[in-house]
Amino acid sequence: MTDPEVVIVGAGPAGLVLAWMLQRAEVPYVLVDRQSREQVGTLPKAGMIEYRTVQLLRDQGFPLTFDAENRRLEFRTPTTSYVFDYADLTGDRPHYVFPQHRFVADLVGALEAEGAPLLFEHPVTHVDPDGPAITAGGTTFTPRAIVGADGAGSVVARALGDRVEVQDRPLASRWLVVSARTAPLVGHTIYAVHPRGYAAHLRRGPEETRFYLEVPADVSGADLDPDELRRDLAERLGAPGALDGVEISVDDLDLRTRMTAPMQAGAVFLVGDAAHLITPAGGKGMNLAVADAVELAHGLVAAHHGDRGRLDAYSDTRLPVIAATQGFSDWFLRVLSAFSSDALGGDSSAAFVDAVREGWVRRLRDDPLLARWFAHAYAGVDASP
Numbered sequence: 001m002t003d004p005e006v007v008i009v010g011a012g013p014a015g016l017v018l019a020w021m022l023q024r025a026e027v028p029y030v031l032v033d034r035q036s037r038e039q040v041g042t043l044p045k046a047g048m049i050e051y052r053t054v055q056l057l058r059d060q061g062f063p064l065t066f067d068a069e070n071r072r073l074e075f076r077t078p079t080t081s082y083v084f085d086y087a088d089l090t091g092d093r094p095h096y097v098f099p100q101h102r103f104v105a106d107l108v109g110a111l112e113a114e115g116a117p118l119l120f121e122h123p124v125t126h127v128d129p130d131g132p133a134i135t136a137g138g139t140t141f142t143p144r145a146i147v148g149a150d151g152a153g154s155v156v157a158r159a160l161g162d163r164v165e166v167q168d169r170p171l172a173s174r175w176l177v178v179s180a181r182t183a184p185l186v187g188h189t190i191y192a193v194h195p196r197g198y199a200a201h202l203r204r205g206p207e208e209t210r211f212y213l214e215v216p217a218d219v220s221g222a223d224l225d226p227d228e229l230r231r232d233l234a235e236r237l238g239a240p241g242a243l244d245g246v247e248i249s250v251d252d253l254d255l256r257t258r259m260t261a262p263m264q265a266g267a268v269f270l271v272g273d274a275a276h277l278i279t280p281a282g283g284k285g286m287n288l289a290v291a292d293a294v295e296l297a298h299g300l301v302a303a304h305h306g307d308r309g310r311l312d313a314y315s316d317t318r319l320p321v322i323a324a325t326q327g328f329s330d331w332f333l334r335v336l337s338a339f340s341s342d343a344l345g346g347d348s349s350a351a352f353v354d355a356v357r358e359g360w361v362r363r364l365r366d367d368p369l370l371a372r373w374f375a376h377a378y379a380g381v382d383a384s385p
């Protein structure tokens with residue numbers, strides 16, 4: 001095989017969006033993924049896509065169709081409840097209900113229809129950032145650029161060693177990811193700020209709903225009685241009995257944050273979860289991954305035509321946006337989480353933490369300036385992409 005100009009590692013949202021743009025710009029590349037075509041994107045992950053991400057993708061000619069918009073969220077605590085119309089406050093910028101596995105499947109389908117070079121079942125076994133060279137599925141490539149879009153356990157990022165600085169922070173909070181075969185309880189997102197821990201209700205489809213249940217970091221979903229879990233979840237959400245008998249599957253999700261700086265070294269570039277991890281509070285990870293990919297693609301296409309300026313500035317362009325988004329997610333996690341003060345190394349009493357959480361919820365309801373800021377940050381209208 002002739003050496004491609006770019007090797008992309010990972011067929012997640014970041015790698016596939018990058019491939020889509022290089023394909024359209026006729027920049028020679030290959031994309032490798034360790035999983036089979038059927039396996040990629042099957043884990044339950046993101047389910048909502050931001051308005052600005054949709055605009056970015058449509059600008060690149062990617063055909064997107066959605067079943068539903070999500071325009072509102074509701075805060076529920078044991079003493080108060082109110083619905084917050086963030087799309088209204090942001091000049092009509094909703095989220096779109098679009099599960100990540102469908103997004104990945106649509107991207108793979110669209111690329112295959114164009115005869116794109118996607119190599120599944122090609123795990124990367126060696127990366128030489130200086131060569132540069134990369135071995136995947138037994139084949140060694142010597143491209144001009146290697147892109148690590150290989151997610152949280154990125155082998156490409158690890159190969160960079162001390163060329164980059166990594167800030168990695170495990171949090172003391174664990175979320176149980178509960179995928180339920182049931183219609184949504186209401187037509188919007190619910191965030192329950194409960195003393196036993198945070199719980200959430202997120203739309204995924206007509207007969208499919210995602211729930212989160214916060215538990216101490218040493219509790220696993222596998223150890224809990226499913227009936228007890230359903231009961232606790234429904235109670236925290238203020239909807240006792242609503243989940244009785246509903247079919248569920250449960251995964252543990254340990255929260256952590258990570259930032260890598262810079263996001264490039266020589267011929268190697270990192271995008272998406274390979275570069276940064278953000279907690280699911282506020283639903284930002286996939287949206288950041290897509291925005292990284294779009295920016296890097298613009299840089300790679302310009303470099304292909306002899307202008308390296310945008311490519312050289314890639315990390316400097318993306319890091320401030322990522323840091324601001326981490327800041328929002330970190331704050332929102334403290335509003336939602338019963339265990340966030342542990343995560344931050346604090347020793348506040350549970351009663352103090354609960355009072356502060358409820359205080360934020362009331363303030364979001366009563367303070368129009370705070371509400372406006374929150375709506376913009378939540379909908380992703382606060383920063384340039």
Ligand SMILES: Cc1cc2nc3c(=O)[nH]c(=O)nc-3n(C[C@H](O)[C@H](O)[C@H](O)COP(=O)(O)OP(=O)(O)OC[C@H]3O[C@@H](n4cnc5c(N)ncnc54)[C@H](O)[C@@H]3O)c2cc1C
Pocket residue numbers: 009010011012013014015032033034035040041044045046047048100122123124125149150151152153154155177253271272273274280282283284285286287288289
């Ligand atoms: C429970 C949960 C809920 C989430 N909810 C949201 C949300 O609501 N909104 C949001 O925006 N984000 C959300 N996220 C985050 C979002 O899912 C991630 O940010 C997103 O998947 C990142 O995309 P990516 O392309 O960078 O990496 P990934 O999707 O992880 O893709 C990486 C790819 O690289 C491949 N790979 C890995 N190692 C190798 C190797 N050695 N060789 C070859 N291939 C390899 C993998 O097979 C995979 O296909 C959520 C995440 C979780 C876990």
